[in-house]
Amino acid sequence: MVLVSAARDYINRMLQDISGMKVLILDSYTISIVSVVYSQSELLQKEVFLVELVESISMSRESMSHLKAVCFLRPISENIQHLRRQLASPRFGEYHLFFSNILKDTQIHILADSDEQEIVQQLQEFYADFVAVDPYHFTLNIQSNHTYMLPAVVDPSNWQHLCDRVVDGIAAVFLALKRRPIIRYQSKSDIAKRVAHETAKLMYQQESGLFDFRRTEVSPLLLVIDRRDDPVTPLLNQWTYQAMVHELIGIQDNKVDLRNMGKFSKDQQEVVLSSEQDSFFKSNMYENFGDIGMNIKHLVDEFQQISKSNQNIQTIEDMAKFVDNYPEYRQMHGNVSKHVTLVTEMSKIVEERKLMLVSQTEQELACNGGEVTAFEAVKNLLDNENLSEIDRLRLVMLYALRYEKEKPVNLMNLCNKLASQSAKYKPGQLVQFLLKQAGVDKRSGDLFGNRDLLNIARNMARGLKGVENVYTQHQPFLFQTMENIVKGRLKDTEYPYVGNHFQQGRPQDVVIFIVGGTTYEESRSVALQNASNSGTRFILGGSVVLNSKRFLKDLEEAQRITRSSPSVI
Known part of the structure; x- marks a missing residue:
């Protein structure tokens, strides 16, 4: 079962067994969950004549007792309070309550105590706490996504909020798929480690009964990784x-x-x-x-x-x-x-924006060697008046990620050149912040395939074969990670297991979650890998779906908070 089918099935079950005219009450997050898998015409066919946000329902006093309220909400305290006020002074004839994740006992008691008029017909947990943008790709649409780049001490409450939201989303995916996974994480990432350990605690201790599904011969795998291990993919122009x-x-x-x-x-x-x-x-x-x-x-x-x-x-x-x-x-x-x-x-x-010119150099920076040629190409493009500020910045960042250790003086020259042209960015500071976040010393893997002999051989083979399209040479680092999982080559030192649960044999189902966000280039790699019939099915999830603008916005916001925080020396 794929995620779109799982989410649609939950919504079908909510709507089809309740006869008559209905109002569907959602929150700012569940409206996304529903809208990506259900069209307005389909809702009308299910006799849904009104879709309202729970906040606006709470503010209105107009009685609509001829309608049945179907509420699909995240189990958060704000939504419980909105419902409590509704049940105390109901506007609709019946209330059917569905929550997108696990309810706490205290929340159930609050709702029960509030239902003095006994108009709640049912209360259920339907685990669709994720936005299924494609069959094998989901996102959590986390607004404060930049938090993953901050040390926990800088913004502890938001850091924990990000962890909690990611754990909730991952838990819902596995409850929808009716599986309990073995869990691994990227060892160099504090946030990936925290998410992995808290997910394991939820699944194997706090809610072990809920996750006690029929065992498969080989358990599914959850791999939690950090966006900073591949900062190149969200910086590139795309051509699919x-x-x-x-x-x-x-x-x-x-x-x-x-x-x-x-x-x-x-x-x-x-x-x-x-x-x-x-x-x-x-x-x-x-x-x-x-x-x-x-x-x-x-x-x-x-x-x-x-x-x-x-x-x-x-x-x-x-x-x-x-x-x-x-x-x-x-x-x-x-x-x-x-x-x-x-x-x-x-x-x-x-x-x-002369993107064909820009993209050719981007792809060369991401895929091929030669610092001298790269430096000249980027320098010449910075002189091109037709290029936008964001394209200039991305070129310098890609150069910095590729050659940070080779020619620091050339990088400084490019940053100075960029600074003299940029009204918006402080490029030198932003480029240095990117290297502190995702430079070679921070990354787990061999992003450019120039450290590991196997990767060097693979890159040479690709170079000899040539590429069909110069603009789509790049493969996300995720492609290599999936290949290593399929071939049993994922290193325990770089991706340790949580607890005493180890993988026995090759997994048939793998969920890879990227804290910091996914890209559509990566979801394409997942779809192509699944179509190759390798015997392993992958699902990709992340905190947001990135493009270069969003990645740079998160980078700027994290830099701003880090710079103003007394916790960071």
């Missing part, structure tokens, strides 16, 4: 469809907001990109940008053929046939215009 849309425009809960991109018709101002609801997107989400243009042309041609045939309506039978096909016709019309709009807007951005 889904990843490119997120990098250049932005995707939030499978929606793309185009309101700031130009004047579009109302139905094109926000478009949905879902592999579950859009067959063209499902077939093309991992394709290269050049191929997408051709595939959209085929889609347009197909639509024009259908349009022509629909113009030949001459009989009642023709009209009836057209009406029968009208939903599909409308959906295809929406899909064609949506994808044409996205590709057109991205083409404009690529041209304006």
Whole structure:
């Protein structure tokens, strides 16, 4: 079972057994959980005539006793208080309470004591405390994501809040999958270690009965790793469809907001990109940008053929046939215009920011050696007036990550050059902060494949074979991690086990959670790995879904807090 199916199944079970007109009451997080797996038309089919946020319900006094309230909320104290006020003075005829994670006994008692009018018909835990953006990719949408870069002493309450939220999300995934995993973590990361140990404590001690599922021959694996082990992937421009849309425009809960991109018709101002609801997107989400243009042309041609045939309506039978096909016709019309709009807007951005020029040097920095050539290439690009500030900064950061130990004087020259051009960033400080966070001394793995003999041989083989596309040479470090898991080569010293639970044999199911966020390039690697039929299925999760803007924003925020904190010397 994949995550989208698990989340949909929970929502189906909430709605289908409650007959009559319903209001669905959500919070600011569960609205994301529902929206990525359920469309508005599907909600209407389940007789949901109103969707409200729990905060606004609490503020209103209008009685709607003809509606049944279906509440799907995270089990946090604010939501319990909102419900307590609702139950004391109910607006709806019935209340059906569903929580996205484990409830505390005290919370159940508060709700029971508040239900004096006995209008609560049921209370259940439905473990969908994650946003299933794709079948094998989930996120937790954590706002204060930058906290993972801070030492615990700098911001202890937010650091613990981040750990708690990640543990809750991981627990819900395994409860939805009905599995209890063996747990490993990245040894060099304090936050990965804390998350791994607290997850183990929850699953094996505090809620061991809840996780007591039928044992499989080989237990699933949970691997908790830190974004800082691969800072390169979120800094790169992307050239496959889904990843490119997120990098250049932005995707939030499978929606793309185009309101700031130009004047579009109302139905094109926000478009949905879902592999579950859009067959063209499902077939093309991992394709290269050049191929997408051709595939959209085929889609347009197909639509024009259908349009022509629909113009030949001459009989009642023709009209009836057209009406029968009208939903599909409308959906295809929406899909064609949506994808044409996205590709057109991205083409404009690529041209304006000279991204093909920028990306070629980025890929060289990420994948190939040669400091002298790299330095000259970056220096020349910094002189190009067409480049945006963010693109200049990313180039210098990629150079710094690759060559921090080789030519510090060249890095200083690039930072000084960048500083003289930048109105927004203090590039020298930000680049140095990145190296303190994710430089070679902080990383566990061989990110650039130039330390380990096996990786050097692998890179040479790739170089000899050549690459199909110079813009997509890069493979995320996650690809190598998955390969090591499949081949039983993940080192115990770098990724130790929690407690006395060890893996016996190769796992069939692996959840990799990246504290600090995932990228769509990595989710593509997971999908391709799963399609290779290796015998191991991977699911990828993270605290947010990153693009370069979000990664740099988190970096800036962490740097600002670190600089102002007396706890950091």
